[in-house]
Amino acid sequence: MLGSRTSSLFSLMLPLVLLVVSVSAGCGGGSGEESGFRVALLTPGSIADGGWNAGAYSGLLRIRDELGARVSHVETRTPAEFEESFRDYASRGYDLIFGHGFEYQDAAARVGAEFPSSVFVTTSGNTVRANVVPMVFELEQATYLCGVLAARMSRSGRLGLIGGIDLPSIRSTFLAFKGGAQAARAGVEVREVFIGNFDDTAAAREAALALLEEDVDFVLHQANEAGRGVFQAVAERVEKGERVYAFGTNRNQNDMAPEAVIASATLNIPAAFVEVARRVKQGRFEARPLRLGMASDIVRLEMNERLQGRIPSEVAEELVRLGEQIRKGELVVPRGAF
Amino acid sequence: MEALLEAAVRLAVPLLLAALGELIIERSGIINIGTEGLMLCGAFGGFAIAVASGSVWLGAAGGGAAAACVGVLFAYFVVVRRADQIVVGTAINLLALGATGLAVRALYPGMAPVSPTFGTVAVPLLSELPVIGGALFRQTPYVYLCLLITPLLAFALARSRPGLRLRAVGECARAADAEGVGVSRTRFAAVLLGSLLAGLAGSALSLAQSNTFTEGMTAGRGFIALTIVIFGRWRPGGIVLAALFFGAASALQHRLQARGTDLPYQLTLMLPYVLTLLVLALASGRSSAPADLGKAYRRESR
Numbered sequence: 001m002l003g004s005r006t007s008s009l010f011s012l013m014l015p016l017v018l019l020v021v022s023v024s025a026g027c028g029g030g031s032g033e034e035s036g037f038r039v040a041l042l043t044p045g046s047i048a049d050g051g052w053n054a055g056a057y058s059g060l061l062r063i064r065d066e067l068g069a070r071v072s073h074v075e076t077r078t079p080a081e082f083e084e085s086f087r088d089y090a091s092r093g094y095d096l097i098f099g100h101g102f103e104y105q106d107a108a109a110r111v112g113a114e115f116p117s118s119v120f121v122t123t124s125g126n127t128v129r130a131n132v133v134p135m136v137f138e139l140e141q142a143t144y145l146c147g148v149l150a151a152r153m154s155r156s157g158r159l160g161l162i163g164g165i166d167l168p169s170i171r172s173t174f175l176a177f178k179g180g181a182q183a184a185r186a187g188v189e190v191r192e193v194f195i196g197n198f199d200d201t202a203a204a205r206e207a208a209l210a211l212l213e214e215d216v217d218f219v220l221h222q223a224n225e226a227g228r229g230v231f232q233a234v235a236e237r238v239e240k241g242e243r244v245y246a247f248g249t250n251r252n253q254n255d256m257a258p259e260a261v262i263a264s265a266t267l268n269i270p271a272a273f274v275e276v277a278r279r280v281k282q283g284r285f286e287a288r289p290l291r292l293g294m295a296s297d298i299v300r301l302e303m304n305e306r307l308q309g310r311i312p313s314e315v316a317e318e319l320v321r322l323g324e325q326i327r328k329g330e331l332v333v334p335r336g337a338f
Numbered sequence: 339m340e341a342l343l344e345a346a347v348r349l350a351v352p353l354l355l356a357a358l359g360e361l362i363i364e365r366s367g368i369i370n371i372g373t374e375g376l377m378l379c380g381a382f383g384g385f386a387i388a389v390a391s392g393s394v395w396l397g398a399a400g401g402g403a404a405a406a407c408v409g410v411l412f413a414y415f416v417v418v419r420r421a422d423q424i425v426v427g428t429a430i431n432l433l434a435l436g437a438t439g440l441a442v443r444a445l446y447p448g449m450a451p452v453s454p455t456f457g458t459v460a461v462p463l464l465s466e467l468p469v470i471g472g473a474l475f476r477q478t479p480y481v482y483l484c485l486l487i488t489p490l491l492a493f494a495l496a497r498s499r500p501g502l503r504l505r506a507v508g509e510c511a512r513a514a515d516a517e518g519v520g521v522s523r524t525r526f527a528a529v530l531l532g533s534l535l536a537g538l539a540g541s542a543l544s545l546a547q548s549n550t551f552t553e554g555m556t557a558g559r560g561f562i563a564l565t566i567v568i569f570g571r572w573r574p575g576g577i578v579l580a581a582l583f584f585g586a587a588s589a590l591q592h593r594l595q596a597r598g599t600d601l602p603y604q605l606t607l608m609l610p611y612v613l614t615l616l617v618l619a620l621a622s623g624r625s626s627a628p629a630d631l632g633k634a635y636r637r638e639s640r
Contacts, residue, residue: 046553048442050449160596166603193595194603200557202352202547206345206589210596213341225552232455232549256452 037069037281040089040097042076042104045198049225051250052269056100056123059273067277082107090115096280098123098273102169108132119280121290123269124169130287135276138293139249140176141326142265142301143220144333145319146247147180149263150218151188152315155243158189160211162230164198164223172336173249173265177220179334184318191216198224205229212237212244220247220265231257245307254304262310263303272298295327342589343473350585351480352377352539352547356563357570357577358491359535364567365495366528367508367630371427372412374560375434376533380405380540382438385551386445388453388544397453398541405537406530408434413529417522420634431560439553456480456546478546483538492574504528508628511635521635536560569618571626580614587613 039060047057057073064071072094074085082104089097090111096119099108105127108120112132125134150159159181163170174192181188191214193207204226208219212233219234221227227249234246235257248254248264255261272292279285292298301323308316325331356373363370370376383404388397412430415421442450456478465475474481494501506514507524515521543559544551566584570577587610594606 046439046443048446048449048553054449189598191596191598192603193592194607196603196607197557199552199554201550201552201555202543203557203592205548206349207592207596209345210589210592213593214596216596228452228550228552229548 037067038094038096039063039067039069039071039277040085040094041071041073041100042082042085042098043073043100044076044103045224046075047073049198050256051224051227051253053100053224055251055267055269056098056273059270060098062270062274063277066274067281069277069281079103079107083111086111086120087114090118090120094118096121096277098276102167105132105134119285121276126289128287128289133285133287133289135272135290135292137267137269137272138291138299138333138335139173139265139267140333140335141294142299143173143247143249144176144180144326145301145322146220146263146265147177147182147190148184148322149311149315149319150177150220150245150247151181151185152318153245153311154185154188154217156215156217157185157187158191158214158216160208160214160216160219161190161192162204162207162211162219162221162223162227163192163194164226165196166194168336170222173222174220175336176333195223195226198226201226201229201232203229205233208233208246217242217244218247218262219245220249222249224250227253228256231260235260252302254302254306258304258306261304262307263301266300266302268298268300293326294323295329340469340472342586342593343470344476345589345592346582346586347473347477347481348547348585349588350581351478351484352542352559353563353566353584354484354488354578354581355480355539355542356536356560357566357581358488358574359532359539360563360567361532361570361572361574361577362491362504362528362535363532364572364631365508365628366504366525367511367628367633367635368416368525368529369423369427369632370412370416370529370532371424371564372408372430372434372560373536373563374556374558375427375431376405376408376412376536377540377543377556377560377563378434378438378554379408380537381544381555382441382540382551383537384541385450385453385544386441389451392454394454394456394545397545398456398538401541401545402534402537405540406534409529409533409536412533413526416634417525417529420636423632423634435554438551442551442553450550450552452549453545453551455549478542480538480542480546487535488574488578495574505628508630511630511633515635515637521637525635536563539563565614565618568627569614572628573626583617584610584614 041060043053045053047053060071063069076082076085099122102124104122105125108122109127112120112129120132122134161174178190195203195207204223208230221230234244237244238260245262246260248261250267252264252266360373380401384397384401387400388394415426416423461475465471503519507521511521566580569580591606591609
């Protein structure tokens with residue numbers, strides 16, 4: 001009898017051990033409790049996405065190397081985890097804590113009120129408190145130019161957008177793309193597909209195929225990791241001899257499908273992170289949104305050199321001219337109110 | 339229309355393979371909710387081996403083998419230790435998500451590379467058939483695998499000796515045991531075979547439906563496979579129809595959005611799930627789940 005009870009206890013324990021092992025495998029390592037400038041980063045997804053989260057992580061590593069800070073990273077998936085991780089880092093005395101996305105604002109504001117000596121920076125957003133600010137990337141400036149390029153070059157007059165989840169920051173880059181497209185060519189049609197997450201590469205590919213079936217010949221994605229499925233779908237069509245193109249976003253993704261990605265709307269996220277951290281370290285922090293766009297060279301439209309010959313020279317010149325106007329503030333691109 | 343059918347079959351295949359695997363396991367009387375995790379292991383194993391070897395075929399085999407190894411773990415707890423099947427299945431799901439995430443970051447710092455992929459292979463003549471030609475015969479080898487194993491499995495379950503044993507164990511383990519059928523051995527084998535199929539399903543995601551591995555890329559397909567088994571009433575034929583139905587709804591969902599309808603995307607994303615629920619509710623009739631499903635078997639207990 002006793003034997004059977006211990007054996008069933010054992011049977012219950014082992015899965016639990018597995019559970020704990022698997023949960024802890026998902027977390028990054030913390031750091032010690034020593035003094036010095038300490039910086040933490042919360043990302044909403046894997047830092048191996050080759051895009052949004054990877055950029056933040058390499059920014060964190062540059063903060064470590066260039067500013068001599070002690071750094072720590074954790075991946076957080078749910079709002080409850082956002083708050084818990086913010087509170088955890090703040091209570092351990094971290095000076096600066098990044099929440100890498102629009103979705104971190106509420107948690108940052110709540111925890112920020114409890115820990116006035118830590119600075120909380122969310123990547124995009126509009127929530128400002130004494131120690132909570134957003135850094136706002138004006139990626140819209142580059143997606144506007146993508147829209148111009150696509151509309152000028154498209155044969156069908158039909159362009160496609162693929163999003164992960166319908167977040168205001170993503171919606172805003174789409175708005176700018178449409179703005180650019182419609183400014184460049186009246187009557188251009190822009191179709192949108194959302195896949196409902198940022199991980200499902202197969203669904204992103206399927207969404208791209210659905211758009212290509214509808215004669216869309218330019219596709220811009222905002223689906224992080226899943227965006228690789230978009231490149232795959234477009235590259236498959238290119239291999240069959242079709243003139244279809246994709247745009248990379250957040251990072252220079254031109255090499256991920258060199259025959260298909262015509263340009264990337266890039267954010268130099270690492271440089272932005274280092275700039276913000278330097279200001280905080282030197283006590284130059286101000287409680288207002290940090291706007292970072294083409295003027296500061298944080299946002300750029302990077303062309304794929306291998307496909308540059310396909311772009312008619314007058315379109316290339318127009319892009320340069322519009323880019324200049326955006327940098328000087330003469331051209332304000334549409335963006336979502338958030 | 340042809341493109342829609344092609345997409346429906348393409349999207350149904352991973353679901354079908356995983357659901358057939360789950361069918362084998364459930365017919366032996368074990369409920370395995372770890373299909374999602376097994377698929378993820380298959381997706382990662384398949385991807386890693388295809389990248390290392392340069393061969394998609396080795397990759398697919400590796401995906402099946404990786405999931406089968408995790409299946410051994412599941413079977414050990416559930417069949418040998420008689421642990422709670424739901425708890426172990428949940429642990430497998432969480433373990434797989436963490437372990438594959440850790441492995442992809444450790445093996446490929448920065449970003450997972452692009453893997454070789456299965457292209458579509460057209461079957462001569464048959465692929466020229468009107469309407470269904472492209473959907474059934476201009477596809478990746480995974481589709482042909484399904485065309486092969488589904489009738490085979492249906493026959494095995496209905497007519498063959500191992501199939502009858504499997505069903506006997508799932509319907510009434512005690513009676514099967516009294517007849518001299520090895521309950522534990524049968525269940526262990528069922529879990530192994532079922533996990534292998536789930537792993538192949540996962541490898542279809544990383545090697546045919548995309549060309550890389552991303553964390554959590556199964557995105558709930560393992561759970562859909564569970565409902566497909568119920569929806570298909572624990573019969574291979576029913577499961578094929580259910581998987582195709584779900585594949586068609588997903589294909590339609592993407593195309594509804596791409597056609598520029600004004601529906602909010604959250605609604606179209608729900609479409610496959612809502613349709614499945616509707617059909618489940620409308621298709622009345624008695625449940626045909628194996629009678630001993632989810633019950634651990636102890637010879638000595640009464």
